[in-house]
Amino acid sequence: MQDKTKVKHNRKMKRFCRKGIPAEYRPVAWMTLTNAESRMKMSPNLYRDLLARSIEPALEETIRLDLHRTFPDNIHFRSSDDFETLQVPLYNILKCIALKNPHVGYCQGLNFVTGLLLLIIKNEEKIFWLMDTLITEILPDFYNPNMKALKAEQELLGQIVKWKLPDVHDHLRILGVPWALIGTKWFICMYADVMPVETVLRIWDCVFYEGSKVLQRVAITLIALNKEKILACKDFPEAVDLIQKSVKQPPCLHCHNFMMHIFNEPGSFPRSRINSLRDTCFSEVT
Amino acid sequence: MSTMECEVDTNRTIEAKIVLLGSQAVGKTSVVIRYVGGMFSKHVSPTIGASFFTYKLTLDKYRIKLQVWDTAGQERFRSMAPMYYRKANAAMLVYDITCKDSYYDIKDWVKELKKNVETPIVMCLLGNKRDLEHKRRVSASEAQEYAKSIGAFFFETSALFNTGIDEAFFQMAQELVKICEMPNSGIRVLNCHGTDMEESELGSSIKLSNTKENAQNVDSETCLC
Numbered sequence: 487m488q489d490k491t492k493v494k495h496n497r498k499m500k501r502f503c504r505k506g507i508p509a510e511y512r513p514v515a516w517m518t519l520t521n522a523e524s525r526m527k528m529s530p531n532l533y534r535d536l537l538a539r540s541i542e543p544a545l546e547e548t549i550r551l552d553l554h555r556t557f558p559d560n561i562h563f564r565s566s567d568d569f570e571t572l573q574v575p576l577y578n579i580l581k582c583i584a585l586k587n588p589h590v591g592y593c594q595g596l597n598f599v600t601g602l603l604l605l606i607i608k609n610e611e612k613i614f615w616l617m618d619t620l621i622t623e624i625l626p627d628f629y630n631p632n633m634k635a636l637k638a639e640q641e642l643l644g645q646i647v648k649w650k651l652p653d654v655h656d657h658l659r660i661l662g663v664p665w666a667l668i669g670t671k672w673f674i675c676m677y678a679d680v681m682p683v684e685t686v687l688r689i690w691d692c693v694f695y696e697g698s699k700v701l702q703r704v705a706i707t708l709i710a711l712n713k714e715k716i717l718a719c720k721d722f723p724e725a726v727d728l729i730q731k732s733v734k735q736p737p738c739l740h741c742h743n744f745m746m747h748i749f750n751e752p753g754s755f756p757r758s759r760i761n762s763l764r765d766t767c768f769s770e771v772t
Numbered sequence: 773m774s775t776m777e778c779e780v781d782t783n784r785t786i787e788a789k790i791v792l793l794g795s796q797a798v799g800k801t802s803v804v805i806r807y808v809g810g811m812f813s814k815h816v817s818p819t820i821g822a823s824f825f826t827y828k829l830t831l832d833k834y835r836i837k838l839q840v841w842d843t844a845g846q847e848r849f850r851s852m853a854p855m856y857y858r859k860a861n862a863a864m865l866v867y868d869i870t871c872k873d874s875y876y877d878i879k880d881w882v883k884e885l886k887k888n889v890e891t892p893i894v895m896c897l898l899g900n901k902r903d904l905e906h907k908r909r910v911s912a913s914e915a916q917e918y919a920k921s922i923g924a925f926f927f928e929t930s931a932l933f934n935t936g937i938d939e940a941f942f943q944m945a946q947e948l949v950k951i952c953e954m955p956n957s958g959i960r961v962l963n964c965h966g967t968d969m970e971e972s973e974l975g976s977s978i979k980l981s982n983t984k985e986n987a988q989n990v991d992s993e994t995c996l997c
């Protein structure tokens with residue numbers, strides 16, 4: 487089948503995404519940029535078929551335990567008699583992802599990514615396809631139960647810090663802060679339920695076009711912006727506390743400035759170097 | 773190092789790490805929030821990765837600085853667990869009294885801790901959600917018996933109604949005080965100058981300067997996800 491909706495990769499498009507996709511175009515843009523739209527068109531009945539199937543009780547239970555804990559402060563996710571709660575489509579999508587990707591099943595964190603997409607795209611089937619595309623094509627294998635790719639990604643962050651900010655790297659090593667403590671939720675949730683929503687959406691505009699290395703740009707920027715404070719930390723809890731609170735600090739609240747930072751602060755970020763570092767980290771993870 | 777100018781009584785500070793382990797949604801985060809923050813929220817997000825809180829209390833002549841680690845419950849995060857319980861001095865093993873499976877899961881945690889933690893670890897079994905008596909699936913006597921067999925303390929708790937939680941943490945703190953001066957306890961003890969009484973190899977632990985702190989005072993909360 488000839489693919490008419492596939493977006494050409496070019497500088498102009500990159501700039502468009504980095505500047506922030508206007509809210510009204512986001513649903514269409516995200517679906518096309520990621521290629522989820524054409525994948526959906528190639529299997530027009532799949533979502534409906536999956537929806538009709540049932541899943542193992544244990545898996546269903548694991549998903550259900552997280553439904554009412556997903557954005558519980560957001561009115562659309564509350565259970566109520568007055569309006570339809572988004573917990574229903576959230577369950578449907580998570581269930582279908584698990585059915586389509588049996589090796590993934592359900593991984594905590596998928597609820598937050600799906601939940602935020604529900605607030606933007608408002609179409610179950612489309613979100614299912616976007617999630618499926620993220621899992622199978624865009625992100626490293628973060629949601630695999632062996633967690634290898636996730637651990638490798640955290641080590642990769644360590645390597646990038648060592649390359650870009652060697653003094654911070656040394657200092658955190660002396661304090662005994664393992665990278666795996668820093669990035670678990672950042673990467674698994676792609677910053678959803680971590681950073682302010684508007685900033686997350688801007689990050690996703692770029693991830694969906696440029697790929698997962700944008701997540702590393704964000705991480706290294708968070709560390710770079712707090713470099714002096716991190717270097718002043720005297721112990722392990724102080725340093726971890728500081729880094730984790732950094733996601734809610736002023737530079738992250740102003741999404742436009744923050745996005746400027748992520749593309750300027752870390753300097754050059756060649757895909758080939760990132761990929762080869764990632765491979766090395768992956769092979770070293772146990 | 774002279775300890776002459778130290779005030780009598782509260783002249784020691786001990787620093788200990790407590791880790792909470794247990795299945796998904798048994799109430800680990802709620803228990804920690806109840807103890808450290810003094811409240812219950814129906815709206816807690818699932819913990820992804822881990823988060824840690826510090827909490828200070830005073831007991832006899834000791835100031836105790838607890839580093840409380842809350843962890844993710846989903847099975848697949850299990851492979852990250854060693855990083856969280858590494859160098860823990862105490863473990864709270866939490867299950868949900870309305871869910872038999874969550875109780876069985878505790879046995880795996882105990883095995884794993886025994887295998888992987890070298891320093892002595894104080895264990896406390898918590899049967900949470902005791903307010904849901906009508907849905908109870910695990911009897912208190914059975915759990916009590918089991919706790920005894922593994923040398924753990926046992927409490928039934930409710931994060932919702934705030935029962936049993938202070939008692940459990942207090943019991944643990946007492947036990948930590950009891951063992952901290954023993955050789956190889958793995959617990960960091962500092963004198964009034966903030967210097968080590970006994971150099972342990974806790975590379976990641978905290979050097980406390982002599983700041984004034986109130987007993988039972990929330991210090992900070994950090995999400996480590």
Ligand SMILES: Nc1nc2c(ncn2[C@@H]2O[C@H](COP(=O)(O)OP(=O)(O)O)[C@@H](O)[C@H]2O)c(=O)[nH]1
Nearest residue numbers: 796797798799800801802814816901930931932
């Ligand atoms: N009835 C009751 N519900 C509780 C209690 N503690 C926690 N919960 C509920 O159980 C669910 C899971 O709690 P959470 O603290 O997130 O569990 P965790 O996954 O072990 O951290 C939430 O909906 C809580 O509101 C309790 O003592 N009684």
Ligand SMILES: [Mg+2]
Nearest residue numbers: 800801818819
């Ligand atoms: Mg939790």
